Amino acid sequence: MDARTAGNGNGLSALLVAPDRALAERFVQTLPAARAFQILAELKTYPHEQVLDIRLRQLKPDVLLLDVATNMELAGELIRFTAAAHPGVQVVGLHHANDPETILRALRAGASEFLYAPFDPAIQMEAATRIHRLRR
Secondary structure, eight states, X not given: OOOOOOSSSOXXXXXXXXXXXXHHHHHHHHXXXXXXXXXXXXXXXXXXXXXXXXXXXXXXXXXXXXXXXXXXXXXHHHHHHHHHHOTTSEEEEEESSOOHHHHHHHHHHTOSEEEETTOOHHHHHHHHHHHHHXXX
């Protein structure tokens, strides 16, 4: 695990869980332009629920940024766990494409937002604005 920040001190604090390293890199590269999320830490594999619970308790992020492209079944379990155990943490699904089936599955599991490559900064800001509203 390594920690990264968006480098701007702005945006929603986030834990990034992304087994797909290319997807993670592509997303992280857009953070300075978007200024929507600040990565506090990264997990490079899907964690067991206990590990995720510990990291969410330690970091207290606003958001869990979750790769839903690698394994939607496991990602769905983590979304449901996070929604139940940490209702204040909003889950944002990350994917390579605007895939309607995956979007629907992620939202039904409890994700509040869905972002896809190329991770347009304006779309990230719109998602962050909606999350801010949800958190109020």
